[in-house]
Amino acid sequence: MLTKRIIPCLDIKNGRTVKGVNFVNLIDAGDPVELAKAYAKSGADELVFLDIAATLENRSATLDLVYKVAEQINIPFTVGGGISSEEHVDKLLKNGADKISINSSAVKRPELINELSNKFGNQCIVVAIDAKQIDGEWYVHLAGGTIPTDIKLFNWAKEVEERGAGEILFTSMNHDGTKNGFANEALAKLSDLVNIPIIASGGAGTIQHFTDTFIEGKADAALAASVFHFGEIPIPELKRELKNNDIAIRL
């Protein structure tokens, strides 16, 4: 049976992990390659690297990092942040990224999804959607959730699927950082609406939250950052517990 995926997300700036990381037995916790290796070893199913300072100047640092990660780890990984051209995607994939994630650039120019999907195959195009629920309605936000739009989440999700996205990474701005659980109602609705995998993001605080998002939220994968980086939820323990709850998981 296809398993649910557990995905740690690493924020990258100039080729280093940021936001503070406290991962067991790591000499240099800021080294993304060492972190990636440790996560692969601990049973992470995939990794996401998010370039939070994506500028032209540090693009080569990110490419260099992608190359080093691909060289040393044997699980799939996605790279996101500031990607808006075919040429950039081509470079990331050639350096060893398995998938790329686009967000604001897809909202600004939706044809980008078609172009990337046609050129590289939909399997490597993840569309990340940040949305916030305002008066009962979910609205897409840009630039890390800071800029609101009048685009409705569910319309946009359907459109990105039709344009050739291979997967949707949905972050609820209402839940992100709260550690109160994922946006399961919206996630379940998304999962019923589209026929591509949905990655749940934002709100992970306990093991139970992961169980809930896979069952109630019908998510195909769950992404989190701080609960993994600070060792609050060790991945082996999380996966054992999910398995005990009869959730398909790779041990």
Add this chain to the structure above:
Amino acid sequence: MKIVIIDYGAGNIQSIQFAFKRLGYKAILSNNPEVIKNADKVIFPGVGEASNAMKKLKESGLDELIPNLKQPVLGICLGMQLLCNHTQENNTVGLGVFNVDIKRFNNEKKVPQMGWNTIYNLKTDLFKGIKEHSYMYLVHSYYAESCDEAIAFTDYGITYSTALQKENFYGVQFHPEKSGDIGELILKNFIELS
């Protein structure tokens, strides 16, 4: 040991090259027929869309060369699918090494299948030391039907052939280069095939 990865412009071959490097082997990328013919082992990768990939093979004459190779050949993902008779993906005729057709998953399950799934009924030395129901990483919308040439199966709504073998040709739908240590063992087994 001369390992050649066929480089015809289809997909992420860097990861496969890195996987061999981790195993201590140097694999070279080439589209040169002489280099490919003289290799001890040939890897036929592929990610992306079938008709475009087939067009690229034809442009370089590799469509004639590959089915006639005599050394062990391993098709990975789309590479495996192109070794089959025909694929529904843009109605593309394949290289016809494996006597099986490639179909699209119906929409009862999410498509593409993306993630880790198990392989079972493992046959041949390709899976030497690999436990039944090991997890492999898969990303695909099309699958090889269940057939006589199957040496491993996977279930995703239906049961399909997740690995194939005929004479010196092997094909795997999953990505051994992205399937952790177990995937790397499969690549090592392939290198050690006689």
